[in-house]
Amino acid sequence: MKVVALVSGGKDSCYAMMKCIEYGHEIVALANLLPVDDSVDELDSYMYQTVGHQIIVSYAECMNVPLFRRRIQGSSRHQKLSYQMTPDDEVEDMFVLLSEVKRQIPSITAVSSGAIASDYQRLRVESICSRLGLVSLAFLWKQDQTLLLQEMIANGIKAILVKVAAIGLDPSKHLGKDLAFMEPYLLNLKELYGSNVCGEGGEYETLTLDCPLFTNARIVLDEFQVVLHSPDSIAPVGVLHPSTFHLEKKGHPGSTSLEKEQGLVFEVHGDGLNRSESTHQQDNGIVDLVEHTRDRLHLSKTEKENTFSICCWLEDSSESSTGLKEDLETVLTEIESQLLKHRFNWENVLYIHLYIADMNEFALANETYVKFITQEKCPFGVPSRSTIELPLVQAGLGKAYVEVLVANDQSKRVLHVQSISCWAPSCIGPYSQATLHKSVLHMAGQLGLDPPTMNLRNEGAISELNQALTNSEAIAESFNCSISSSAILFVVFCSARTKQSERNQLHEKFVTFLDLAKSSRRVSNVLDPMFLYVLVPDLPKRALVEVKSVLYVEQDTETEDETTQDHSGDGDYSYWGYKPEKWHQDCLQKRVVDGKICVAVLSISAELMRKLHGASGEEEQQLERASRFCVYLLNKTLYENSFSWQDTTSLRIHFATSLGVSVERLSNIFTSAFRELNDMSHGVKIDSSKEPIFNLVPVLGAGNSSASLDNIFTCELFALRS
Incomplete structure (x- = not known):
């Protein structure tokens, strides 16, 4: 330059x-x-x-x-x-x-x-x-x-x-x-x-x-x-x-x-006034477009009122199919409307997941995004963001799918460095490297970019992973913490272009990096993080790996990892024919931190389905059983650790598009499972009059191991006690 x-x-x-x-x-x-x-x-x-x-x-x-x-x-x-x-x-x-x-x-x-x-x-x-x-x-x-x-x-x-x-x-x-x-x-x-x-x-x-x-x-x-x-x-x-x-x-x-x-x-002289600058005014045509496509809009919102998520997508149809720009404008306009309905605005948003159908249109997605989320609208800092290509069209969705995490206060602390430096990758656009709110640090998705050149490491997925983790550590240090000792959850997005041989090594290399970081920092109080690997068609800049970290950074407080806490005797969990068994833990990771945060990652594989139900039953029946088992284990996890569904800030259900199941069908199956849970009065009731509390995310594969991403469902739950 x-x-x-x-x-x-x-x-x-x-x-x-x-x-x-x-x-x-x-x-x-x-x-x-x-x-x-x-x-x-x-x-x-x-x-x-x-x-x-x-x-x-x-x-x-x-x-x-x-x-x-x-x-x-x-x-x-x-x-x-x-x-x-x-x-x-x-x-x-x-x-x-x-x-x-x-x-x-x-x-x-x-x-x-x-x-x-x-x-x-x-x-x-x-x-x-x-x-x-x-x-x-x-x-x-x-x-x-x-x-x-x-x-x-x-x-x-x-x-x-x-x-x-x-x-x-x-x-x-x-x-x-x-x-x-x-x-x-x-x-x-x-x-x-x-x-x-x-x-x-x-x-x-x-x-x-x-x-x-x-x-x-x-x-x-x-x-x-x-x-x-x-x-x-x-x-x-x-x-x-x-x-x-x-x-x-x-x-x-x-x-x-x-x-x-x-x-x-x-x-250089002059009066210092810049008369050419103007605030962006939203095009009225966007509002018209939303009205035109309202019958295609779908929303999901968690019940929690303090920190909650809103997810919006479009049902795709050949008759009403539009481009990415139109779909993204429609989705963002609807989310903006939902925020205003709760007397919030973009300044209350902590994090944005931006999912698009084609990464070749990433520049167009950004151009559309900045019409809505700007620094002027977010005086307390623009939200952090991750951008991923998902098989949206294959799942019967539109070209854009957006999830926002919202807080009902203005206590967030944002790190937004737009300068290119040797420190960590810059965020030149209107999104931040990380957002801290109520002791939870939500970090933007990190690619394996060399900070001063902003170029990807070109030695393969392992090299990109190491650089992405190095970048994440630099950002964490700005909040006086470390990914090696403070991380609760790592979500690792793997591009479909990643070689299987490299994919098999990712988790081992990840753990090695964290172990080296722990030993160099000599920290005694270390959280045991969970891992979720998600296989997707593509990532920004044609990256092979993107790492999204969630950290707990409570200051001046002794942090207790309560993962061993168990109150299984407090309730009856024999409903739907399921009883607590030791092998259930093989498919479930859970962490409870300081009594404030509960995180769970639950993977249901085809092998587990056979273990649960054998080969009998129609596909519809097997999916219903799998959804019930997911709801059963997640409800059990929350209840045992004194959390409720009202504490849930997000529940993503990653499902493989290879199932050939529509989002509408899956949504009905999981909604029915939650309603049945309510009818049996196990745990805390969910208000069925409200929107579903879960988001269905179509992926190529997901799981808690980089080597095995062929699960039917992988649920990612995050609950925060007020």
Whole structure:
């Protein structure tokens, strides 16, 4: 990509440019924001480093790249973490600056910044990039600061300290000192006081005088003054004011100073208002389309009122068949209507499962999706998401099928990093890496993407799995937890293109990764996760594997895994002719965590069907028996652990399309099983007047082992006690 680099003069923005080049991008322009008054060294800015701005004009000459500069008109008016467009805010100065760069150099598609740890700065750069249709590149994001400092010095960053403001740093002693000279001292301050060695806590700022990007010349600082801002006895604050400097041409020993190349420097003016931006208005044609296809709409909703799921799909028919765009618009409009009916909106949605019939139309699905789910509609953060191709048409469904997990409060905490970095794959679109709500962390589906290049690992399914798990671990660490110790459930989607030989190894490799992670972290309190493998036709980017993790991240509370808890004597479970038997556990995984969460994965194979009922009976009767057995075991699991069906947030029944059974038929079979359960008064009654509490999900296969995915049904239940 062609990149405009935000430069402050500091080491971070320069090293970020070097990383851009390392990953194959091209720096075609520089952008800098500076004070209105040249004599002012530092502004009271939450966003910009301005100390040493007098020298930045020379970067154009040193790199032979145009430099666009704008004087900061605004101030820090919008100080909440997530930024919204605010008149006269200093962030709008960046918008005007980058708008002009894009106007003059239309080929630019990305913006580089040196953000390492500041969410405040990263989110504002991402906001501007989103408004301008640019990609944010932040290759230093979340990197280990000690290693980063060592890399900068080893890779030729020649920088000096131009501001100090921390215990152990003295303006009279340390301003003007070379970064390499200061490295051991900065590392010592980290050990003594916990300082950030890269200055991310405001401990110090730097000015780069030379680096490998400066191919034409280096900057030589001839004279400077030390200006003491605060004579504090513990942490005095001081800045370096450059008095005179010159450029020294490279490749000619003893060369004289160069004339400043004014032709490469552009001053950007403007009032900061963006009159071209507008909020998306929903097309009235979508509403008409919903009315036209309402007879094809089907809904499923769980009974739970605090955290519940809504699922919507279309019955497919040759007479009324439409395309993906129309089907997805219809489904999302209906879900939006259901949310409004409960006085909710998209901001209340925690997670979205987006199922489509053809992954070749993924771009079209995204284009339609962003008409409904936007950052403007979700001020508390956009929901996390997984996108999977399912055999929808083969199951008699439409081209799109959507499930949303909804909360009736606004307490969710969202991680949404849109910048491309070395940390984890970016989420450039309106979906987040993870959403935390009531101690449950719902992680977006993770592919085996190399974060800085956003390319899939091309060594096969095992390599993709390892990278997907590495990405998941990086996201989990942002919530102070680990997938190796905090995971409750892993859902692993396997593409039909995965070789059987690799599929057989996936689970073993998965467990090995988790074991290594546990030993490296040396954690004592470890949950025992469950696994669900789902075979699907295709995945985004033609990936072979996608991992969706659900974690328990209760803070400052001892977590008890109550999987051994059993109250089987509390009730009579002899209904439908079933009695509790030890072999039932062979098809059922269950976890109860801290008395709050109950998760169960139940697989019914053809072999188990024979064990249950023999070969007798018509296919319809066998399916009815299988559905009853599923309901029996799930009800028993909930009741034994003091949960009810009203605690259920989601129940997915994955069924293989090879059965040749329609969704309508299966829905009737399972609905009848639940009604019979009610009539027998076992467990807690389910209100049969409401929609079914289960979602039927057509797949190619599913099970708790990657090597065996030929089950008839695989039920995935999640219950959360309020």
